[in-house]
Amino acid sequence: MSAFASGSVSGFDSLLEPGQAPRAGHLILNMGPQHPSTHGVLRLVLEIDGEVVVRVRPVIGYLHTGIEKSCESKLYQQVVTLTDRIDYLCPLTNNLCYVLTVEKLLGLEIPRKAQWVRVLLNELTRINSHLVWLGTHALDIGAMTMFLYTFREREEILKIFEMASGQRMMTSYFRIGGLALEPPLGLLERVRAFISGFSAKIDEYETLLTRNSIWMGRTRGVGVISAADAIAAGLTGPCLRAAGVPLDLRKTQPYSGYQEFDFSVPVRTESDVYARYLVRLAELRESVKIVTQAMAGLPEGPFKAQAPGIVLPDRDKMKSEMEALIYHFKIVTEGFRVPAGQAFQAVESPRGIMSYYIVSDGTSRPYRVHMRCPSYANLQSLARMVEGRLLADVVAVIGSLDIVLGETDR
């Protein structure tokens, strides 16, 4: 304890001033960065009084890879592959947000078919992300069975992604101007087979948890934050909707054709861990509705925009037309110029508002790319949710925030 008293223990810096000691009876506790319930490499420095958390300070940056800096030296179309690597649970949402921002700068019109496939795959991404959240969140609180069931369904979604893009996780399927490839034959049948049985799977999850007294005991009334505090702290996504604010950008600022889909925005008012669980489960059902509509009404037509010089030409045209070959060569070797200016695009990711802000200086490489990642902003609310609560609640609240550290640290 003498090391604590002198305040010189390496790494406890973020909670104590140099030379300052913890208050009498209080203990400074380190949690993470290698801790199973912190979903990656989140580190928390906690000041506890017995079992009660007095203060908590998240320490992040262990996964920082400098993606924003890397973007500045890549061609616009190369950045798409970097956006996959921000968040391993929703690469397609990151792809979408990035390409929408660049398309805004370019003033590109995207064919309806591409927009609908983007919506379809984005909602599958939301299901994928929520499944991993549900499995790991329940695992943290002690309901291990859940994890096995949700990963069973997630595996099928990853196979669908692999079918469309050739990759299970690092998809890069959306390109500036449309899609990378024509959606393969049999994709819709596979999605239909999955989605038709999925509602019954959600019922299974609900049987295991929704009225489970241990689950309710661990989550109800835990991690409460008022709607006003949540907005001031920048909390968005299912956590904000569980606090009674019906903010969903798919409804309020529709992008990529979301205005054509019929779905509702689940809202709760309790603003506790249990309410966030209910909101996300309801969102799974809404995503099923959107995917079903997207399959039923999938428009015919081209899957990429008519924009020679920006969108790669078809393979067969390259073998018969000289212009196509020249465009292909130029796009691959030197990229394309994007008009100078700045653009901002926000989308509703599974975790909240995700936005890209891109500054172009008129060259073929972005001058600045900034991602606003929902995990980064949402994690700031952790202290407001757990201070004054029990230490065991910290694990439940982290799970309910649904953070991805790759996205937090970028």
Place this chain on the structure above:
Amino acid sequence: MSAEPPVPPAPSSEPAPPAPPDVVARLEAALPGALERFEDLRGELSLWIHSPRLLSVLRFLRDDPGQQFDLLVDLTAVDRLGAVPRFELVYQLYSTRRGVWLRILSGVEESDAVSAPAPVSSGPAHLPEPIRETTPGPGIASSVYSLWPAADWFEREIFDMFGIRFAHHPDLRRILMPDDWEGHPLRKDYPVEGYR
């Protein structure tokens, strides 16, 4: 949520100069001289604000019953190396009640002192002292933490990546890079491979 906000009007791409959006007129009336210029392009409204007036403009936008920009969605910076002022702060505001976006931009001048390594503190050797600036100036912007607590980590990230300090920020330390890191990686004169 009602998605039919009356202001600002939808931007038009007609060649005729569109009337300035309502928020611009209201801002000019409430805080004359604070607005440097505005741009209404691609459905995005951007206002450039003179930096000494930034905090009062943002407070007006948050508190005025006609504006109600209650959500600070994003705050970042751009290094316009060679321009004066060198840095540009970018605030993306959203009103959850009215369902509209607004972008606020404001310059921050470069300061030589900002490039210097963190001062050596009297505490443990590896820890720089928390920075407690109180007045905006070259290299120092006003913190909006008092308006939106969400700004806490955004401003720490800007300090970390660009070396811009924020007056009245409660806890201005590096957030993504290690505490003893030298330099600010997102500056344009910082090499992609880092200093060797």
